[in-house]
Amino acid sequence: xxxxxxxxxxxxxxxxxxxxxxxxxxxxxxxxxxxxxxxxxxxxxxxxxxxxxxxxxxxxxxxxxxxxxxxxxxxxxxxxxxxxxxxxxxxxxxxxxxxxxxxxxxxxxxxxxxxxxxxxxxxxxxxxxxxxxxxxxxxxxxxxxxxxxxxxxxxxxxxxxxxxxxxxxxxxxxxxxxxxxxxxxxxxxxxxxxxxxxxxxxxxxxxxxxxxxxxxxxxxxxxxxxxxxxxxxxxxxxxxxxxxxxxxxxxxxxxxxxxxxxxxxxxxxxxxxxxxxxxxxxxx
Amino acid sequence: xxxxxxxxxxxxxxxxxxxxxxxxxxxxxxxxxxxxxxxxxxxxxxxxxxxxxxxxxxxxxxxxxxxxxxxxxxxxxxxxxxxxxxxxxxxxxxxxxxxxxxxxxxxxxxxxxxxxxxxxxxxxxxxxxxxxxxxxxxxxxxxxxxxxxxxxxxxxxxxxxxxxxxxxxxxxxxxxxxxxxxxxxxxxxxxxxxxxxxxxxxxxxxxxxxxxxxxxxxxxxxxxxxxxxxxxxxxxxxxxxxxxxxxxxxxxxxxxxxxxxxxxxxxxxxxxxxxxxxxxx
Amino acid sequence: xxxxxxxxxxxxxxxxxxxxxxxxxxxxxxxxxxxxxxxxxxxxxxxxxxxxxxxxxxxxxxxxxxxxxxxxxxxxxxxxxxxxxxxxxxxxxxxxxxxxxxxxxxxxxxxxxxxxxxxxxxxxxxxxxxxxxxxxxxxxxxxxxxxxxxxxxxxxxxxxxxxxxxxxxxxxxxxxxxxxxxxxxxxxxxxxxxxxxxxxxxxxxxxxxxxxxxxxxxxxxxxxxxxxxxxxxxxxxxxxxxxxxxxxxxxxxxxxxxxxxxxxxxxxxxxxxxxxxxxxxxxxxx
Numbered sequence: 001x002x003x004x005x006x007x008x009x010x011x012x013x014x015x016x017x018x019x020x021x022x023x024x025x026x027x028x029x030x031x032x033x034x035x036x037x038x039x040x041x042x043x044x045x046x047x048x049x050x051x052x053x054x055x056x057x058x059x060x061x062x063x064x065x066x067x068x069x070x071x072x073x074x075x076x077x078x079x080x081x082x083x084x085x086x087x088x089x090x091x092x093x094x095x096x097x098x099x100x101x102x103x104x105x106x107x108x109x110x111x112x113x114x115x116x117x118x119x120x121x122x123x124x125x126x127x128x129x130x131x132x133x134x135x136x137x138x139x140x141x142x143x144x145x146x147x148x149x150x151x152x153x154x155x156x157x158x159x160x161x162x163x164x165x166x167x168x169x170x171x172x173x174x175x176x177x178x179x180x181x182x183x184x185x186x187x188x189x190x191x192x193x194x195x196x197x198x199x200x201x202x203x204x205x206x207x208x209x210x211x212x213x214x215x216x217x218x219x220x221x222x223x224x225x226x227x228x229x230x231x232x233x234x235x236x237x238x239x240x241x242x243x244x245x246x247x248x249x250x251x252x253x254x255x256x257x258x259x260x261x262x263x264x265x266x267x268x269x270x271x272x273x274x275x276x277x278x279x280x281x282x283x284x
Numbered sequence: 285x286x287x288x289x290x291x292x293x294x295x296x297x298x299x300x301x302x303x304x305x306x307x308x309x310x311x312x313x314x315x316x317x318x319x320x321x322x323x324x325x326x327x328x329x330x331x332x333x334x335x336x337x338x339x340x341x342x343x344x345x346x347x348x349x350x351x352x353x354x355x356x357x358x359x360x361x362x363x364x365x366x367x368x369x370x371x372x373x374x375x376x377x378x379x380x381x382x383x384x385x386x387x388x389x390x391x392x393x394x395x396x397x398x399x400x401x402x403x404x405x406x407x408x409x410x411x412x413x414x415x416x417x418x419x420x421x422x423x424x425x426x427x428x429x430x431x432x433x434x435x436x437x438x439x440x441x442x443x444x445x446x447x448x449x450x451x452x453x454x455x456x457x458x459x460x461x462x463x464x465x466x467x468x469x470x471x472x473x474x475x476x477x478x479x480x481x482x483x484x485x486x487x488x489x490x491x492x493x494x495x496x497x498x499x500x501x502x503x504x505x506x507x508x509x510x511x512x513x514x515x516x517x518x519x520x521x522x523x524x525x526x527x528x529x530x531x532x533x534x535x536x537x538x539x540x541x542x543x544x545x546x547x548x549x550x551x552x553x554x555x556x557x558x559x560x561x562x563x564x565x
Numbered sequence: 566x567x568x569x570x571x572x573x574x575x576x577x578x579x580x581x582x583x584x585x586x587x588x589x590x591x592x593x594x595x596x597x598x599x600x601x602x603x604x605x606x607x608x609x610x611x612x613x614x615x616x617x618x619x620x621x622x623x624x625x626x627x628x629x630x631x632x633x634x635x636x637x638x639x640x641x642x643x644x645x646x647x648x649x650x651x652x653x654x655x656x657x658x659x660x661x662x663x664x665x666x667x668x669x670x671x672x673x674x675x676x677x678x679x680x681x682x683x684x685x686x687x688x689x690x691x692x693x694x695x696x697x698x699x700x701x702x703x704x705x706x707x708x709x710x711x712x713x714x715x716x717x718x719x720x721x722x723x724x725x726x727x728x729x730x731x732x733x734x735x736x737x738x739x740x741x742x743x744x745x746x747x748x749x750x751x752x753x754x755x756x757x758x759x760x761x762x763x764x765x766x767x768x769x770x771x772x773x774x775x776x777x778x779x780x781x782x783x784x785x786x787x788x789x790x791x792x793x794x795x796x797x798x799x800x801x802x803x804x805x806x807x808x809x810x811x812x813x814x815x816x817x818x819x820x821x822x823x824x825x826x827x828x829x830x831x832x833x834x835x836x837x838x839x840x841x842x843x844x845x846x847x848x849x850x851x
Contacts, residue, residue: 006747011661017653018668021721022675024714028682028690056442057459085588092585105589107834108596114771114830115599116802117684119823122809123599125472130479137482138436138464151595156719156768158592163723163764167730184581198726205718208680214778215684215806223441223466234465239683243778244468246685247329247357248443254359261686265678272677276670324703332786333623333812340621340789352787352797354703369697469810491813498814558622560813 029265036262039255048259053225055245055253062256064263066227070235071264073142073228074217075210078149083203085150086157087192094165095187106162113155121219124148129220136232140222143231148216153206160205164198165191204275211268214239238264323539326354327361327374328445330470330488331391331528334559335374338547341555351543358445362386365533371540373531377445388529389544392561395489396449396524397512399474401481402501406430411508415454417484420462425482438476438485439463446470449526450486477502489522490514490560517562528561600827607820615821620788623812624804629822631790635705635798636774636829638791639784642709643716643773644766650713651720651769652755652762658721659728659758660750680718687715688782696783703797708784712776716769723768727761728754763841770833774826777802801826 043062051063089109093102124144133139168191176190192199222234223244236244238260246257325335332355339351353374356364361373362383379388398414400406406428409417416422417435426432440447442458451458465483467473470491477483478500489512492504504512507524516522530544546552556563618628654672662669691711701707731754739749785797788804799807805822808815 004745006745010747010750011657014653014657014661015668017650018657018672020650021654021679021717022672024717025675025679025682027694028679028686028714031690031693032686052459054442054459058457059459061459085592088585088588089592091581092589096582096585097589101589105592107831108593110767110771110834111600111827111830112592112596113768114774114826114834116775116777116805116823116826118777118802118806118809119603119826120599122819123602125475126479127602129476133480137434137480138476139480140465140476151599154592155771159764159768160723160726163726163730163761166760167726169732184579188581198729201722201726204677205680205722208677208682208718211681212683212686218468219472219810222464223468224463236466239685242683243685244441244466245443246689247355248359248441248445250359253443261683264683265681265686268681269678272681273674276674276677329807329811333807336786336788337621337623343789350789352703352785354785354787354797355781471810471813471816474813494813 032258032262032265036255036258039252039259042252043256043259048256048263053241055249055256060252062259064238064241064260066225067236067238067241067260068263068267069227070142070221071211071237071239072267074145074149074221074235074237075207077142077146078153078210079203079207081146081150082154082157082206086154086202086206087161087199089154089158090161090165091187091192093162094191095183106159109155109158109162112151113159117152117213117215118219120148120152121216124216124220132232136230138222138234140220140234141232142221142228142235145217145221145235145237146231148220149210149213152213152216153209156206156209157199157202160202161195161199164195164202167198168194200275204272207271207275208268211264211271212239214243218243321348321539322350322352323371323537323543324352324354324369325361325372325374325530326356326364326370327531328358328376328528329355330376330446331374331559331561334392334528334555334561335530335547337555337558338552339543342543342546346542349539359443361531365531368533371532371537372544375445375529375531376526377448378527378529379531383531385533387532387534389532389548390527390564391530391547392528392556392563393517393525394528394561395512395514395517395522396446396486396526397489397492397504397522398484398486398507399477399492399502399504400484401477402496402503403481404430404503406505408506408509411454414507415456418454418456418462419460433482436464436476436480436483437462438465438467438473438483440473440486441466441468444468445526446486446488449524453524474500474502488560489517490562494560514560514562600824603820603823604827605820607817607822607824610817610821611824616825619790620804623815624788624808624818625812625815629801629804629825631788632799632801632804632822633825633829635784635791636801638705638794638798639708639712639780639800640770640773640833642706642794643712644769646710646713647716647720647769648762648766651717651765652724654717655721655724655728655758655765656750656755659725660754661746676718676721679714682715684715684776684778687711687779691779691783701795703783703785703787704795705784705791705798706794708780708798708800709794711779711783712773715776715779716772719768719772720762720765723765724758724762727758727764730761731757759841763838766837766841767834770837771830774800774830774833775802776800777806781806801829 048062048064051061053063054061093105128144129139132144176186217237218240223236224234225236228235242257332353336353339353343349358375361375364370365373465476470487473485473487474495477485510522553563615628617630619631621627695701695707695710735753780800787797788799791798805819808819
């Protein structure tokens with residue numbers, strides 16, 4: 001086979017892989033849209049924004065605003081906490097740690113990434129919630145959810161930042177060293193900006209995990225559908241809502257739950273596209 | 285690329301996977317619905333562990349038979365049975381009027397008790413007091429005669445049969461309730477109350493008794509003077525009770541019929557009690 | 566990174582050094598706290614029999630052998646599907662498209678969106694698409710394929726970073742020698758990018774083992790030893806969930822199962838790491 005035929009075949013194969021990967025999301029969005037259509041048609045978008053949430057009551061309400069806010073607040077909080085911690089961890093592994101400790105930290109991060117959400121939720125429920133209870137009842141709260149989510153997404157940020165820092169070309173670092181820059185400057189002003197693209201990717205993946213997390217937030221957030229006025233108030237996220245009620249919901253209620261899922265997807269799509277714009281160029 | 289050793293290992297793993305898939309396809313494809321050898325049950329996750337234990341016991345007595353138990357909630361059980369995706373549905377309540385096209389077989393009954401933290405001095409609540417707590421009119425334990433402190437109201441999520449039984453008994457509409465915490469499964473309720481001295485919730489009586497025995501710091505309290513124990517449920521003197529039902533769409537297949545008979549026989553009693561439900565005669 | 570830069574040079578480190586050391590200690594401490602707390606509740610239930618027997622009494626007695634096997638098979642299906650597609654897509658994004666090209670942008674945005682789909686939605690989608698529409702039913706295959714969809718963004722993005730870490734000199738050298746792009750890719754770039762794939766694998770395995778909601782509706786609840794990939798099989802995470810949240814008195818065994826899962830994770834991650842480092846060093850690039 002001539003080199004150019006081999007090349008063409010390879011590129012075709014790779015394109016197929018990429019298209020397959022992209023097709024999955026199209027299928028999922030189509031599926032969610034299809035099953036939410038009955039509710040959108042019968043109940044109407046306005047009621048989803050203005051009602052209370054009481055789908056099984058005598059006078060059903062399908063308002064999802066408080067849950068949308070809860071999702072945004074807990075995820076944003078988790079990202080705000082996890083990003084600096086994750087980057088710091090990766091900087092530590094690359095610039096400050098003795099070799100053995102860096103490897104240990106990486107292994108620990110990989111482990112933390114693999115602990116089931118139900119274990120984090122269980123730990124949150126029996127350890128964290130009683131701790132927070134001392135500040136304000138009921139303990140299940142925005143803060144509990146944010147803290148548990150932070151712990152869950154920290155490994156993703158840290159590991160991706162780790163890979164990104166490893167990808168910074170050695171000559172760049174050597175040049176900085178040759179200029180007698182102190183270590184903290186090399187790390188923060190040379191390496192991290194050079195690894196910006198990979199780090200932002202890690203943040204986006206982590207944010208996705210936070211927004212999509214179901215089990216753990218269901219166990220520690222309290223699941224009350226109300227706009228929070230303080231971090232100690234219980235809230236219900238959109239994902240917890242679907243998980244809590246899907247198994248016991250009939251017809252309209254079920255379709256309404258799919259609408260909340262669709263809302264979540266659309267919100268996330270908007271966020272992800274914005275992040276894509278921010279990510280910027282390939283090489284620093 | 286990969287050195288030979290790793291390449292061979294990877295190739296072997298992939299080959300194993302592929303052959304397992306094809307092995308499965310031959311006998312898996314024909315057993316989509318109920319056949320003489322396989323039965324699928326779906327439905328409530330509350331009774332799924334019990335039914336799975338019964339299924340395992342049944343399988344050990346009838347080699348070659350496979351009974352698959354899946355969860356997904358009571359509504360799932362109803363809809364799967366209607367669509368023929370399952371042979372039998374598991375529902376943690378009695379059948380509703382809208383479900384009169386289906387046949388129900390009572391498996392067991394389950395009492396629902398109010399629980400509080402073990403350190404709470406209260407032992408009884410009246411009907412009115414419960415309604416006032418759950419609608420948010422009473423917010424402090426002081427008003428009920430207990431030690432001062434805010435009441436954390438633990439409530440089950442909408443659509444769950446425990447919640448429907450509870451609200452139905454007290455005549456409350458779901459929209460009237462003002463919970464502090466909403467929970468999904470029984471154990472989440474138990475753990476929420478166990479971790480909070482000011483909490484009150486409601487769970488299956490059997491689960492409450494068993495947890496208290498295991499040392500979990502909760503205790504069931506009496507309702508209107510009726511003591512909340514499995515005995516009082518069995519005697520019929522406890523007012524808050526729900527049925528656990530197996531459901532079918534039309535006549536049962538021979539295998540399904542045998543399994544239902546087994547599940548309702550005296551032999552199944554020990555399993556029902558091991559799961560802290562109350563067997564019916 | 567070059568050892569000359571790693572070796573301590575204390576001058577000017579001050580605040581950042583303090584911060585990063587603090588984060589590292591906090592991370593290790595957190596890990597010990599979570600695993601230790603759960604582990605203490607469950608360690609008394611661990612035994613060899615626990616690993617070899619089938620569950621009895623709703624999991625409160627007996628062991629988890631069939632569940633371990635089911636989990637392993639689900640993981641195998643997931644990785645078998647996700648790795649080839651993932652590496653292929655990553656290669657395309659990193660090597661064979663313009664960064665600002667339409668295909669590259671579309672795929673990247675799709676992956677970002679995919680990474681934010683809630684796990685419960687994956688479960689419902691997997692149930693409708695793999696179990697019902699494709700007719701696979703509640704099965705290990707359905708579960709594995711659903712998980713493959715979930716871990717694709719992780720595998721692809723990490724591998725893409727791995728490709729980017731390969732210095733351009735290698736590509737230029739190969740071109741100067743007259744290598745076809747396909748040969749350059751297969752013999753030089755792919756081995757050099759393996760560490761990135763290793764991280765993608767670790768993240769993917771971690772996510773796959775950690776998933777509960779997605780598997781409940783696809784690979785199912787049956788705890789019998791699977792005889793083929795089309796059997797329903799209960800994964801470790803679902804067993805932990807059932808014992809902790811659904812079965813009264815199941816918490817000690819739930820914690821013991823969690824410990825076993827951590828052990829499985831450690832083994833799987835070490836295998837992934839050794840596979841990729843050995844393979845990449847064997848190729849002579851690093």
